[in-house]
Amino acid sequence: MQKNISKFLILVVLNVAILVVAAIFIANQLSRTLQIVIISIILSSTTWGLVWFWQRRDRQDLVVMQQRMQSVIDGDLPRSVLVSADSDNWDLIRQFNDLQSYVRQQQHHNRRQILNYQTLLASLPVGVINVNHHHEINVFNETASRMLHMTTPILPVAEHLLIQQFTLSELISQTFNQKNGQRTILNLAIDGENKQYEATTFFQTDDEHTEVMVILYDLTTVLKVERMQADFLANASHEFKTPLTAITGFAETLQGSAGEDQSIREQFLQIISDETKKLTLLVNDVLSLSKIKHEPDRNTEERINLYMLVQEQWQSIQHLVIKNDIKLVNDIPDNFEVVTFKNDLTIIVKNLLANAVKYNRENGQVRLSAQKTADHWSFSVRDTGIGIPTNQQARVFERFYRGDESRQKTIADGTGLGLAIVNELLAKHQGNIKLNSQVGVGTTFTVIFPNK
Structure with a gap:
């Protein structure tokens, strides 16, 4: 108005x-x-x-x-x-x-929600794929791209993108046809490697549209760990059973008439003693592996002369050295010092030296060298032994793994856990170990530590 x-x-x-x-x-x-x-x-x-x-x-x-x-x-x-x-x-x-x-x-608000949704999708440890009723892919997160070894597409894109992974494409089609979610294990060949994925599909519908969402979970590592655990239990049972069987057998023999013969009794008691020592070593190595993975390190780092440490550990395995008549060539400079955990480095050096002696030929040689760079230091242990076939090199760090029979026959003693312990200790300190071997020529292990 x-x-x-x-x-x-x-x-x-x-x-x-x-x-x-x-x-x-x-x-x-x-x-x-x-x-x-x-x-x-x-x-x-x-x-x-x-x-x-x-x-x-x-x-x-x-x-x-x-x-x-x-x-x-x-x-x-x-x-x-x-x-x-x-x-x-x-x-x-x-x-x-x-x-x-x-x-x-x-x-x-919607832009913020979309950004949060995209961030969540990108950070998920599982692959997420969504296919709409036009059979177009409108969701394809980065994890799915990595799992299927594909470049993240510009969305939406036709479902034919998955044509190379026929079993996955077929699973999506079945979900659309049956109008019901599916769950299965997919064995896919990704970049020349066999992968096992658990694929779960969800069928979603409203009055106008239908969609299928696929969740991919990588089981490859999980199944590998399960196989390794099963192998470890089987191998551990065998390793424990062997000395226990020997101890039990010779003890029962001594309880009989053989125990009356002094020379036989002493021989059998020595065997029982040797097998008991092997059993003790085995138990100690298994406990060492458990401590490395599950117990915090209470030691402190210190400055160590690597040359002197090698000399000390070489003396500690003289019973192996003398038996096989192996010569040590220590090319590490006598003033070569590093900063790390002495107890762990001692175990690493001793295991690598013992391994180089046990798998060497008679009158063989073990040569050590070391070097430093701006970001790491390393040392190498090279032997003149029987070598490791290429198809077995990836497994030498597995627990109880000893290779083929010809390699096992050269073993004087040991538990089969030495290299596994070395590998675990290096992983604990962000280190690494490299293997270079040629059958009939010898093997070189190179240990790498980051500088402190």
């Missing part, structure tokens, strides 16, 4: 002003009748001009509002409409601007 009164007063003032000006002018020059006609024309024209101006301004406000609405429909960001406070459309446009503000807030 106030807006209409304001308009009316403005019109009145303008008309009166024009009338006064016109009257003054006409009074001086024209007759009275003609004055009245001219004044009436001026008054009427001015009034209708002002009415047209106000209506045109209101129509423009509505046109701008319509344009803003269309831009939102087209996906643009909402923008407010500016309008004079005395416009007839003030209330309507104010409500429109409030609606625009709400839409902006919702768009911002």
